[in-house]
Amino acid sequence: MISFDLKLKRYDFSLDVSGEFDDGITAIFGPSGAGKSTLLNCIAGSLRPDAGRIELDGGVVFSSVDAVWTTPDKRRIGTVYQDGALFPHLDVQGNIEFGYRLIPQAIRRFDPLDLAEFLGLSALLARKPGELSGGERQRVAIARALAISPGLLLLDEPLASLDAARRGSILNYLRRVHAEFKIPMIYVSHSITEVVSIASKAMLLRDGSVVGFDRPSALLLRAAALGDVIATDPAAEYTRAERFENILDGVIGESTGHSTMVRIGDLEISTRRQNRNPGEKIVVSLGASQIILASSMPQNLSARNIVKGTVAQVWSSDGLVFTQVDAGPKIIVEITENAMTELGVTVGNDVFLVFKSSSVDVFDA
């Protein structure tokens, strides 16, 4: 368990956060510049806060009142960075064993070679980081962090430099790592999809303060967390995100053939077949760029979902136009400015949203 209450001021940015994380996977998320990585660096010990207190498993690692500061090498916190930060002059085995060799024998919990096998790296032990794919590098980084038998694992945007196919694979490895080794994790991300799919709790940061701390789906669904943000300053929130995901609360309906129906309020959409029971509560993720906007009812399409709605808001950012459509639930659609001009869509217009069953991802609520 980790608890923190800390303040830090640098130039025009200030962080003022407190919280207490249990032994599960906790996500810290929010837009770029919210202070996610700063908070993570304070916990890891690579950045010293101006004031406050950090406790790790009952031990104080930082206290401005008692003048306590434990250096990062004494904290035994494993960190996985965005690009892996592997040592380029060491091979895979050398990287994994780097920290392992530095901890006392008595507290070594995992054998480096077992870790390598667990993460599918046994055949790559003699390779240098420059000869690995992005996904392989991240797996080495995870093994290297685990090898110090950490009391806490920090993951700083571990999927951000990977393509979509690799992301799912690394997420699965992280879930398995947590199930197998029971090490508490803090997962920093600005991707709502990742947070919902891996974390049991999430802390939402904005401008250096905590805006919410709850179950990820609950947090995302709260109007204050999402609707509010969109209404006040949509551009600022999404210009830096690669893509926006609609996250919606749903209930599993009937399954037929290769598809499963999902109810989102009064709306019913088709998804790929889910291995779930009717009535089960779930969270649906639908990429804003995966949806086609039509000004009239489209005919003869292979896409299974055609949803009628009314344009509630329109805003643009970086040549892209975001349209919030009220279709029961509010769904955000991303289109280009040209498409926008041709369609002539304005607030109050009736539109149709078209998307494939395979564009819809379903997660545990």
Added chain:
Amino acid sequence: MNTDISIVALSLQTAIVATAVTLPLGMFFAWLLVRKEFRGKFALDVLVSLPLALPPVVIGYMLLWVVGNNAWLGQLSLSWFGSTIAFTWFAAALAAAVVSLPLVVRSFAAALAGVDPKLETAARGLGAGPARTFLTVTLPLAYRGVIAGVLLGFVRALSEFGATIVVAGNIPGRTQTVPSAIFTRISTGDTEAAWRLVLVSVVIGIAALAVHNWLLRRSTAGQPRSGSSVGRSN
């Protein structure tokens, strides 16, 4: 010929001692300038580079004020070792060290700047203290640039003349290095003897610069292309 060998030997001796001084000192300054933020960093940068911008004679004269017979360090040395520093081979080494320090610091700084600080942060997080991090991560990744800097400093120390002649003089057999011997031979008209040492200087200079440039070319060509996934699957 025997004199030539002892002159070259004395030159090498002063240059080696000068390098032994600039290596740790240069590494410390380079590390401060590249990795640390502090008050007076700009001033330190200027101070360390100053010998590059001053005539070596000026450096020699300033050193004389520090280690000369009447200066405090000279007096200290006199009372401890029974001899002053000025006009000894050690003064020549000191002059060579001060003059070559800017080159060494600049080379080391470039080498250290090429190491991603995140790797050092990662090493700290994995349990390595500052010294171990420097020795097992920073240095192995910067060693080519470091060796190149040492070589550059060494040849600069070998070719030092202006500061040396002021603070150490030109005493045959005691402080006469290759450049000051060449100066003496030219001024006394002993051209043939001068040419022998000129040849030695040119050969050492070319060899050192060739190795220096080869090391630096290798250090950029040998970097792994991070970020590219080389088309390999998971």
